[in-house]
Amino acid sequence: MARHIVAAAGEILPGGRKLVTIRGREIGIFNLGGEYFALLNRCPHQGAELCKGTLIGLATSREPGHFELTRRFEMLKCPWHGWEYDIRTGQSWCDPNDTKVRAYPVTVEHGATLVKGPFVAETFQVAVEQDYIVVEM
Amino acid sequence: MTPEDGRTVVAEAPASASRSKLKLIDCDVHHALRSSKDLLPYMASRWHAHLEEFGRHRPVPFTAASPYPKTAPALSRTDSWPPNGGPPGSDLAFMQEQLLDPYNIEYAMLHLLMSGMDERNQDLGNATCSAINDWQYEHWTQKDKRLKAAIVVPGEDPPAAVREIERWAGNPDFAQVSLVTHAIEPLGRRRYWPIYEAAAALGLPIGLHSSGNNGHAVTSAGWCSYYVEEQHNVALSQQNLAISLVCEGVFERFPALKAVVIEAGFVWVPSVAWRLDQHWARMRGEVPHLSKKPSEYFRQNIWYTSQPSDEPENPEYLRQSLDWLGWDRLLFATDYPHWDMDNPEQALKFRMSEAEQRQIFAENARAVYGLA
Amino acid sequence: MNTMNMALPGGIDCDVHPALPGMQALLPYLDAYWQEQVTVRGIDGLDLASFPLQMEAHGRRDWREPGGKPGTSLERLQRDALDGFGSRLAICNPLYGVLAIYNEHFAAAVARAMNDWITAEWLDREPRLRASITVAAQSAEHAVDEIERRAGDARFVQVLLLAQDEAPLGNRRYWPIYAAAERHGLSIGVHAGSTFRHATTSNGWPSYHLEDYAAHSQAFQSNLLSLVHEGVFNKFPALKFVLIESGFTWLPAFMWRANKTWRGVRAEVPWVDRAPGELIRDHVRFTLQPTDSPPTGEDMERLLEQIGSDDMLLFSTDYPHWQFDGQNVWPAGFSDALKRRVLVDNPRNAYPRLKEALQ
Numbered sequence: 001m002a003r004h005i006v007a008a009a010g011e012i013l014p015g016g017r018k019l020v021t022i023r024g025r026e027i028g029i030f031n032l033g034g035e036y037f038a039l040l041n042r043c044p045h046q047g048a049e050l051c052k053g054t055l056i057g058l059a060t061s062r063e064p065g066h067f068e069l070t071r072r073f074e075m076l077k078c079p080w081h082g083w084e085y086d087i088r089t090g091q092s093w094c095d096p097n098d099t100k101v102r103a104y105p106v107t108v109e110h111g112a113t114l115v116k117g118p119f120v121a122e123t124f125q126v127a128v129e130q131d132y133i134v135v136e137m
Numbered sequence: 138m139t140p141e142d143g144r145t146v147v148a149e150a151p152a153s154a155s156r157s158k159l160k161l162i163d164c165d166v167h168h169a170l171r172s173s174k175d176l177l178p179y180m181a182s183r184w185h186a187h188l189e190e191f192g193r194h195r196p197v198p199f200t201a202a203s204p205y206p207k208t209a210p211a212l213s214r215t216d217s218w219p220p221n222g223g224p225p226g227s228d229l230a231f232m233q234e235q236l237l238d239p240y241n242i243e244y245a246m247l248h249l250l251m252s253g254m255d256e257r258n259q260d261l262g263n264a265t266c267s268a269i270n271d272w273q274y275e276h277w278t279q280k281d282k283r284l285k286a287a288i289v290v291p292g293e294d295p296p297a298a299v300r301e302i303e304r305w306a307g308n309p310d311f312a313q314v315s316l317v318t319h320a321i322e323p324l325g326r327r328r329y330w331p332i333y334e335a336a337a338a339l340g341l342p343i344g345l346h347s348s349g350n351n352g353h354a355v356t357s358a359g360w361c362s363y364y365v366e367e368q369h370n371v372a373l374s375q376q377n378l379a380i381s382l383v384c385e386g387v388f389e390r391f392p393a394l395k396a397v398v399i400e401a402g403f404v405w406v407p408s409v410a411w412r413l414d415q416h417w418a419r420m421r422g423e424v425p426h427l428s429k430k431p432s433e434y435f436r437q438n439i440w441y442t443s444q445p446s447d448e449p450e451n452p453e454y455l456r457q458s459l460d461w462l463g464w465d466r467l468l469f470a471t472d473y474p475h476w477d478m479d480n481p482e483q484a485l486k487f488r489m490s491e492a493e494q495r496q497i498f499a500e501n502a503r504a505v506y507g508l509a
Numbered sequence: 510m511n512t513m514n515m516a517l518p519g520g521i522d523c524d525v526h527p528a529l530p531g532m533q534a535l536l537p538y539l540d541a542y543w544q545e546q547v548t549v550r551g552i553d554g555l556d557l558a559s560f561p562l563q564m565e566a567h568g569r570r571d572w573r574e575p576g577g578k579p580g581t582s583l584e585r586l587q588r589d590a591l592d593g594f595g596s597r598l599a600i601c602n603p604l605y606g607v608l609a610i611y612n613e614h615f616a617a618a619v620a621r622a623m624n625d626w627i628t629a630e631w632l633d634r635e636p637r638l639r640a641s642i643t644v645a646a647q648s649a650e651h652a653v654d655e656i657e658r659r660a661g662d663a664r665f666v667q668v669l670l671l672a673q674d675e676a677p678l679g680n681r682r683y684w685p686i687y688a689a690a691e692r693h694g695l696s697i698g699v700h701a702g703s704t705f706r707h708a709t710t711s712n713g714w715p716s717y718h719l720e721d722y723a724a725h726s727q728a729f730q731s732n733l734l735s736l737v738h739e740g741v742f743n744k745f746p747a748l749k750f751v752l753i754e755s756g757f758t759w760l761p762a763f764m765w766r767a768n769k770t771w772r773g774v775r776a777e778v779p780w781v782d783r784a785p786g787e788l789i790r791d792h793v794r795f796t797l798q799p800t801d802s803p804p805t806g807e808d809m810e811r812l813l814e815q816i817g818s819d820d821m822l823l824f825s826t827d828y829p830h831w832q833f834d835g836q837n838v839w840p841a842g843f844s845d846a847l848k849r850r851v852l853v854d855n856p857r858n859a860y861p862r863l864k865e866a867l868q
Contacts, residue, residue, distance in 0.1 A: 045483075046479070046480040046483040046484060047480055047482065047483050048214070048480070049216060052215070053215065054215055056776070059776040059779040060779050061779035061780035063740070063743065063744065063780055064739060064740025064741075064743060064744050064780045065740075065780075066780065067779060068779075077215075079214050079215040079216040079217075080214050080476060080477075080478065080480075081476060081477060081772065081773045082208055082209065082476055082772075082773035082774065083772055083773065084775065084776070093775065094771065094772040094775055094784070208773060208777070318712065319711065319712060320712065320713070321713060322714070323710060323712040323713050323714070323716075323720075324712065325715070325716075326715075326716065351712070351713060353707065353708050353710075353711050353712070353713055354707045354711060355711055356677060356707075356711055356727075356728065356731035357673050357703070357707055357708060357709055357710050357711055357724060357728045357731065358672060358673045358676070358677045358678070358707070358728045358731045358732055358735070359674065359675050359676040359677050359680070359706065359707055360677075361677050361731065361734065361735055361738075362677075362679075362680065362735075362738070362739060363738050363739075363774075363777055363778055364774060364777055365734075365738050365770055365771060365774040365775075365777050365778055366731070366734040366735060366738050368770050368774065369730075369734055369767060369770050370711070370731055370734065372766065373711070373727040373730055373731060374710070374711045374712055374727075376727055377710040377711065377712050377715075377720075377724055377727055378712055380715070380720055380723050381710075381712065381715055381720060384715065384716075384717055384719055384720045384723075385715075385717075385720075402766065404761075404762040404765065404766075405759065405762045405763075405766075407758075407803065408726075408756075408758040408759040408762060408801060409723070409726070409759070411758055411801050411802060411803050411804075412723055412726060412756055412759070412799070412801035413719070413723050415799060415800070415801050415802065415832075416566065416719055416722050416723060417719060419565065419566040419831050420564070420566050420717075420718060420719045420722070423718055423719055424717055424719055445766070445769060445770075447762065447765040447766055447769065448765060448768075448769055449761070449765045449815065450817075454761070454765075454811075454815050457808075457811055457815075458762075461803070461804075461808070476773065477769075477770075477773060
């Protein structure tokens with residue numbers, strides 16, 4: 001692992017992002033309210049440039065007709081098939097697994113939790129060191 | 138920090154090196170008008186004033202939007218907007234840069250998602266179709282020889298449609314004849330047969346890309362509420378379209394006619410064919426014009442583009458569909474620049490022999506469209 | 510000759526069709542006002558166009574009197590369907606045209622009369638019969654009244670709707686019906702057929718009955734999309750939907766596509782908290798006929814594996830519709846173990862109100 005300087009402190013504004021190439025790999029650096037996160041610019045689904053996706057919030061609902069938006073601008077919508085990724089963790093939402101019903105619990109929880117998907121976008125540690133934003137990879 | 142139920146998937150390098158080396162024939166690419174004014178040079182001047190004042194007139198509730206808002210603007214990948222402006226698909230140079238060159242595409246079959254066929258003013262509809270074809274020829278197929286257009290025809294006016302086909306007959310830039318699929322009648326109906334007669338005589342397939350508006354509800358059970366439903370329902374309409382072509386006897390009357398069902402995928406075909414066979418066996422007296430079981434027409438006269446590729450838990454299930462359908466039936470398509478397009482290097486994740494790959498990614502299309 | 514494997518238990522036939530001979534048969538069950546309306550205005554012939562009963566496909570030759578309307582005789586149903594297949598129970602789904610009537614008051618009156626008729630002339634005379642409640646879903650209020658009226662009779666196990674109505678069946682206009690059904694442990698039966706509020710396909714009107722019949726399967730799929738995405742399974746988690754005479758071999762391809770679309774458009778319907786395929790496996794069941802079978806038993810085994818659940822299919826003959834010859838009710842590819850589930854366990858679980866009867 002090595003430390004790579006990707007930007008000057010303050011260069012990426014809150015809500016902003018920067019795409020950099022480190023050791024041949026494209027990484028997106030995101031500033032969420034002063035915290036920095038880094039994701040590989042490649043969607044695990046079909047390889048789209050994930051980090052160029054639209055910043056969205058997380059839409060949840062407790063029942064049909066109820067809409068709630070939280071985590072505004074902390075989720076990334078892949079530019080291709082629109083899968084939603086949590087920038088903080090790389091976790092995708094929506095379980096695409098066609099799991100057999102025998103292995104799945106019968107009770108249904110009313111919309112309180114989303115089923116996590118098995119895809120996780122690759123993330124990297126980001127630190128702010130004095131005047132620079134640094135990615136470890 | 139790892140999620141509870143997830144497994145980290147390390148983003149892989151482009152799937153198989155062999156795919157990157159394959160020549161691809163992409164059977165569904167969407168070019169687009171930069172502006173509706175682009176057609177005016179090809180339309181008589183009376184239409185200039187007409188369009189200025191009256192615009193287009195179709196059986197849809199809004200002048201400039203769908204009642205089912207799409208999940209992304211222009212239904213497209215958010216990274217497909219050309220840097221020089223214009224909507225996705227409108228800039229040839231950007232299409233070359235984003236699609237044709239990097240994926241080693243040998244030919245791309247163009248499908249415009251606009252037609253004069255569902256224009257309620259029939260004269261305007263006819264003029265629009267002709268203009269579209271002139272525009273495609275000048276601005277697309279003549280500028281990049283990889284591009285093949287479809288002859289867009291005003292299918293609700295069959296004599297005019299036949300004239301338009303004959304106008305382009307023999308022109309190698311046009312590889313098929315295109316009709317909207319949400320037509321006023323199911324497309325197997327006899328009123329459309331003069332079009333099939335003309336196409337078959339010229340060896341041109343009919344390309345049936347999900348499109349158009351006919352004023353019918355988007356499902357036979359009424360109007361759905363959400364785009365997430367509509368997106369799937371239009372694929373179900375394509376199934377009914379194929380059923381119509383078969384059951385009305387289009388392929389009996391025109392045995393050489395080839396039809397390509399576009400943007401509906403292919404995994405639905407076996408179950409539709411099995412269902413038709415079962416009920417045809419008990420209703421045969423109604424359709425004496427069919428000399429074969431319905432399933433045979435599905436496997437002899439119709440081809441299917443691969444997109445949107447389905448993603449069952451076990452990708453090998455797709456092989457089972459193709460084993461029944463026939464490996465010669467499938468035509469690879471990206472559907473660039475739409476949001477649900479398939480990446481040629483990543484889609485269709487089941488195992489394929491080299492021969493099967495060549496068939497799906499190029500050779501089936503080469504045979505259907507008579508390409509060099 | 511009964512060629513069925515006699516080691517299999519008698520099952521629950523989840524789709525038989527007693528037929529109303531005509532409005533004459535309903536007159537005793539109508540009030541004075543409607544008796545007069547029907548008689549003076551000569552109202553009759555409300556058999557659904559989706560099932561023209563003179564077609565052999567809708568009345569197997571050996572299950573009808575020549576020139577007669579199939580399904581009108583209790584004795585024949587007892588002999589052909591119940592005894593013929595060793596069934597313990599059969600669920601009656603009458604297909605007289607209540608749902609296609611425009612006058613909602615008339616529709617409600619006919620619905621009520623149908624339910625009285627089926628009680629008196631079928632359920633009361635044959636203890637092995639159960640029934641769906643006929644409702645005029647044109648008015649949710651009328652439909653709920655009728656459900657409340659019948660709920661106390663344990664022989665009614667289901668509320669019957671048609672697959673091609675005015676709106677896809679997940680639409681909120683139907684929710685009071687679902688709420689009433691869920692309250693009373695009734696399942697919702699969606700039977701093939703159209704009220705002709707819309708063309709039989711979204712592409713317009715095909716020429717042939719064969720196409721209309723084939724098109725039922727697309728209609729069922731549109732309804733599943735609606736039920737999933739409107740949130741019916743979230744709102745009514747105890748409710749089971751039974752798709753009747755829908756076919757089922759289209760199901761795997763349908764689920765793959767529905768799952769994929771949902772993943773990209775999820776935020777439009779944020780209450781859908783699981784993949785459509787999961788919700789369908791939990792809440793939806795399918796009657797066996799028509800099987801729309803693939804060419805070989807091996808193909809069918811693979812298809813059943815692709816469906817991913819042994820719980821979903823419910824035994825049916827679809828009597829007197831012609832879906833198979835002789836006693837060949839089972840397609841190739843069904844193991845004995847699966848047949849047992851399909852005959853007894855799955856119907857029992859799909860219809861909570863049957864559990865009492867099977868004690």
